[in-house]
Amino acid sequence: MSVISHKCPNCGSAVNYDAKTGSVRCVSCNSEFTNEEMKQYQDKIKSESTTDEDEEMDPEQVKVATLAKIEEIEETQKGVEWDGDAGYTEDVDGGVVEYRCPSCGGGIIADHSVSATKCPYCDNPALLTENLSGMLKPEIVIPFKIPREEVKKALYKFYKKKILLPKKFKEENHIEDVAGIYVPFWLYDADINAKYMFEATRVRSWSDGSYDYTETSYYDVYRDADMSFSQIPVDGSEKMDDNMMDSIEPFDYADNTDFDGMYVAGFMAEKYTVDHKEAAPRANLRIENSAEDFCRETAYGYDGVLAKSGGVTKTSEGSVKYALLPVWQLHTKYKDKTYVFAMNGQTGKFVGKLPIDKVKLAMWTVGSALFALGVTILLDFWGNM
Amino acid sequence: MKTNFKKHFKIKSIVSLLMLAVIFSGFVGSVLSHADKQKEALKNPDLVRVVDQVGILTAEQVKILNQEVKVFMEKHNADMLVALLPSNLSSSSIEKLGIDVFNDPEGYGVGEDSTGVALIFNVKSRKWTIRAQGRAEKIMGDRDDLERIFEKVAEHVKDHRNNYFDGFREFIKISDQNFTRGKPMPVYMPLWFRLMIIFVFTGIVVGVLVHQMSNVRKQTTAREYLVEGSFVLNDGYDRFSHTVTTKTKRSDSGSSSGGGSSGGGSSASGSY
Numbered sequence: 317m318s319v320i321s322h323k324c325p326n327c328g329s330a331v332n333y334d335a336k337t338g339s340v341r342c343v344s345c346n347s348e349f350t351n352e353e354m355k356q357y358q359d360k361i362k363s364e365s366t367t368d369e370d371e372e373m374d375p376e377q378v379k380v381a382t383l384a385k386i387e388e389i390e391e392t393q394k395g396v397e398w399d400g401d402a403g404y405t406e407d408v409d410g411g412v413v414e415y416r417c418p419s420c421g422g423g424i425i426a427d428h429s430v431s432a433t434k435c436p437y438c439d440n441p442a443l444l445t446e447n448l449s450g451m452l453k454p455e456i457v458i459p460f461k462i463p464r465e466e467v468k469k470a471l472y473k474f475y476k477k478k479i480l481l482p483k484k485f486k487e488e489n490h491i492e493d494v495a496g497i498y499v500p501f502w503l504y505d506a507d508i509n510a511k512y513m514f515e516a517t518r519v520r521s522w523s524d525g526s527y528d529y530t531e532t533s534y535y536d537v538y539r540d541a542d543m544s545f546s547q548i549p550v551d552g553s554e555k556m557d558d559n560m561m562d563s564i565e566p567f568d569y570a571d572n573t574d575f576d577g578m579y580v581a582g583f584m585a586e587k588y589t590v591d592h593k594e595a596a597p598r599a600n601l602r603i604e605n606s607a608e609d610f611c612r613e614t615a616y617g618y619d620g621v622l623a624k625s626g627g628v629t630k631t632s633e634g635s636v637k638y639a640l641l642p643v644w645q646l647h648t649k650y651k652d653k654t655y656v657f658a659m660n661g662q663t664g665k666f667v668g669k670l671p672i673d674k675v676k677l678a679m680w681t682v683g684s685a686l687f688a689l690g691v692t693i694l695l696d697f698w699g700n701m
Numbered sequence: 702m703k704t705n706f707k708k709h710f711k712i713k714s715i716v717s718l719l720m721l722a723v724i725f726s727g728f729v730g731s732v733l734s735h736a737d738k739q740k741e742a743l744k745n746p747d748l749v750r751v752v753d754q755v756g757i758l759t760a761e762q763v764k765i766l767n768q769e770v771k772v773f774m775e776k777h778n779a780d781m782l783v784a785l786l787p788s789n790l791s792s793s794s795i796e797k798l799g800i801d802v803f804n805d806p807e808g809y810g811v812g813e814d815s816t817g818v819a820l821i822f823n824v825k826s827r828k829w830t831i832r833a834q835g836r837a838e839k840i841m842g843d844r845d846d847l848e849r850i851f852e853k854v855a856e857h858v859k860d861h862r863n864n865y866f867d868g869f870r871e872f873i874k875i876s877d878q879n880f881t882r883g884k885p886m887p888v889y890m891p892l893w894f895r896l897m898i899i900f901v902f903t904g905i906v907v908g909v910l911v912h913q914m915s916n917v918r919k920q921t922t923a924r925e926y927l928v929e930g931s932f933v934l935n936d937g938y939d940r941f942s943h944t945v946t947t948k949t950k951r952s953d954s955g956s957s958s959g960g961g962s963s964g965g966g967s968s969a970s971g972s973y
Contacts, residue, residue: 480910509935516939528949534942544931548923562920602923609922610932615939669915681907688902692895700887 325349325357332582335460335496335642335661340578351578433584453638454575456503458567460496460583460642460661467494467644467659470666474657479680482673485650493647496661498580498640499556500588503547504599506634510607511540512626516618537621539611542631545603549641550595552588556643557656558598563667564660567641571662575640585640592636604628742812743780750774751869752784755824762866769873777880779837780809780817783869790823792830796970799832803966810834814965820854820872822865829854830970831872838967841876842885847969849888850875859973 324331324342331349334341340349349357468491475486514537521530547569551561573579607628615621642661647654650671657668751758751766758766770781782802790798802808803815810817814835821830831851833841841847853875857868879886890898 478914480914507931515942523951526951528951529946530949531944531946533944536938536940536942538936538938538940539934540936542931542933542935544928545923545926546928548926557917559917559919563917565920566925599923602920606922606924606927609924610927614934614937667916669917672911672914677907677911680910681903684903684906685899688899689895691902692890692898696887696889 325353330581333459333579334463336463338459338461340581351576354578454500454640455637456572457498457575457579457640458569458571458642458662459573459579460644461571462642462644462659462661462664464494464496464644466664467646470659470664471646471657471668474666474668475670478670480672480676481670482650482676485671488650491646491648495645496583497643497645498583498585499561499643500552500586501549501561501639501641502552502588502592502595502599503549503637503639504592504596504634505544505546505636506548506599506603506630507542507544507632508603508607508628509540509542509631510611510626510628511538512608512611513538513624514612514615514621515624516615516622517620518617519619535618537615537618539614541607541611541614543607543610545606547637548599548602549639550598552590552592552595552638553586554589555586556658560656560658560667561643564643564658564663564665567660567662572639580640583642588638592638596636742778743774744810744815745807748782748809750780750782752782752786755785755787757785757824757863757865759866766866766869766873769870773873773877773880774811776877778811778816779835779880780811780815781873781876782809782817782819782821783872784819784821785865786821786823787825788823789826790828791826792828792970792972795821795823795826795828795830796832796968799830799968799970800834800966803832803834812836818872818876820869822858822868827973828970829973830968832966832968834966837880838965840879840883840885841967842879843967844969846885846888847967848971849886851969851971851973855973 324345324347326347327342327345330343331340331354332343333339334348337348340351340354341347342349471491475481516535516537518533518535519530520533521528523529549561549565549567551558553561604627608623608626611626612621612623644659644661646657646659646668648657649655653671655668655671657666659666750770751763753763766783770783773779773781780803786795799819799821802819803810803817809815809819812835816835816837818834818837818841819830819832821832823829829851831841831847833847841850850872854868854871857864857871875886
């Protein structure tokens with residue numbers, strides 16, 4: 317089967333990952349299970365199951381087969397190429413694929429980039445496993461830590477002290493959906509050598525009775541340094557706004573864990589649509605800029621230091637990891653324009669771009685100008701007292 | 702009763718007359734003493750107050766200027782000199798001259814502190830000086846104030862307009878206004894500076910408000926992903942390359958003076 321759905325060991329209903337407790341909770345009986353307990357349950361089912369998919373299976377057998385598939389996915393070796401023509405998916409229209417829900421048999425329509433979603437008929441979380449296997453299998457995942465109910469609170473907090481925010485936007489906007497998404501990221505490691513030639517200046521000024529003098533001394537400053545960068549994140553999703561994904565950084569990699577399908581239960585997940593080679597220039601640019609900064613900072617005692625030439629070279633083969641990082645995403649509409657907000661699902665950092673009330677902007681512009689004019693008049697008055 | 706009344710009336714009349722006499726004598730004395738004081742205060746009434754050694758001003762212009770200077774002197778009890786000189790003086794020399802004309806015991810000025818104002822042009826070297834002596838120092842202001850006065854005067858004489866008649870009249874008018882006000886002419890910030898403050902302030906306020914509407918920013922560095930302790934400086938040098946020195950002439954707009962032996966004052970001088 318290409319679609320799996322985690323089940324409650326008690327009642328067989330769907331389970332979701334609970335960001336608040338870091339465990340798995342049944343949507344029906346509200347039972348809570350640790351990842352370890354879920355794994356033991358999967359092992360138990362696996363030992364009792366059959367893998368012959370041609371046989372007629374009752375629902376319990378489907379469940380067993382599904383959980384067994386999780387194990388199979390997790391054991392898949394990295395480096396195996398993903399075969400898009402796997403037999404259990406059907407290309408229905410231009411890259412959109414229909415999957416079959418293991419719980420109710422309903423059709424789940426999703427594009428190739430979706431790797432976890434919910435069945436529209438039974439609402440059971442579903443893992444589209446072929447998007448999580450082979451090259452598409454993430455090496456690490458950072459689980460959600462911020463629960464869903466915190467997201468809207470963060471949005472309203474984000475509205476606060478935004479003087480130019482249209483009143484109607486606050487009053488009328490309805491966040492209809494808060495989507496928890498595991499966004500594909502590439503994490504780049506690099507050991508580099510940086511060589512830079514800077515032009516540094518020292519400025520000295522003095523005066524005599526008739527002239528003011530300014531002496532600018534120029535220096536050639538050369539720096540050669542080694543440094544290492546670890547896990548620079550670059551999102552691998554075309555759907556997500558790059559700047560927005562940059563803005564929710566940083567993630568705390570101390571919470572990194574090996575990928576386990578259990579973490580994805582109840583969330584959306586995407587597979588990468590920008591591979592690590594395409595995404596690499598963004599990481600390289602950041603490395604180069606920082607390397608230049610670090611070298612420049614070793615040039616002390618100057619009034620100005622400008623890079624004339626230089627660059628970085630790799631001293632060892634860099635490595636890249638495929639990770640799923642937790643992001644809450646919200647959409648809202650205002651005057652036919654969609655506004656998207658994102659929140660780091662681990663740290664709670666909230667980012668977005670709010671609309672500007674043009675009337676308020678004009679009022680503040682005129683008000684500020686009048687205030688400044690008033691201050692200049694007061695200064696004149698005070699100076700002539 | 703009638704006698705008492707008469708007696709009382711008589712005494713009252715005498716007292717009143719005495720009081721009136723005292724008041725009248727005080728008034729007359731005051732007027733006389735003031736007139737004496739003014740008359741005595743002008744150190745040298747015979748000096749020429751409008752000097753044109755270059756022959757630029759017409760006789761009619763000199764007459765008008767003399768009249769206006771006289772009115773100023775009488776109104777404010779202060780001396781005034783406006784002069785056009787032919788000699789080739791430097792800024793410092795002309796400024797010293799402005800001080801000397803008041804410090805000379807037989808020179809210009811009113812009273813012990815030689816109160817007076819002077820505007821002197823050296824036409825050949827195109828230098829100027831303004832001197833405010835004695836009481837006039839507080840009224841006309843410091844060097845900056847005197848320079849601002851000259852800016853008004855210069856509108857008539859700079860760029861070879863050479864309208865010294867109107868320049869002197871402007872100086873007399875401003876001096877009269879300052880003496881009437883009892884303090885230097887008000888200083889207003891230039892329009893460009895006022896506009897700059899307005900634009901900068903408005904720009905900062907609006908910029909901050911607009912900036913806070915979005916916190917979506919592209920990351921351009923990877924500073925926080927540097928592995929701690931991994932930065933190793935292998936090689937480097939700092940070599941002197943060359944020096945460039947620029948020399949800018951200081952503005953020759955004047956200097957202030959602490960005053961001479963016969964009282965303090967302020968001066969400004971420069972080119973036009």
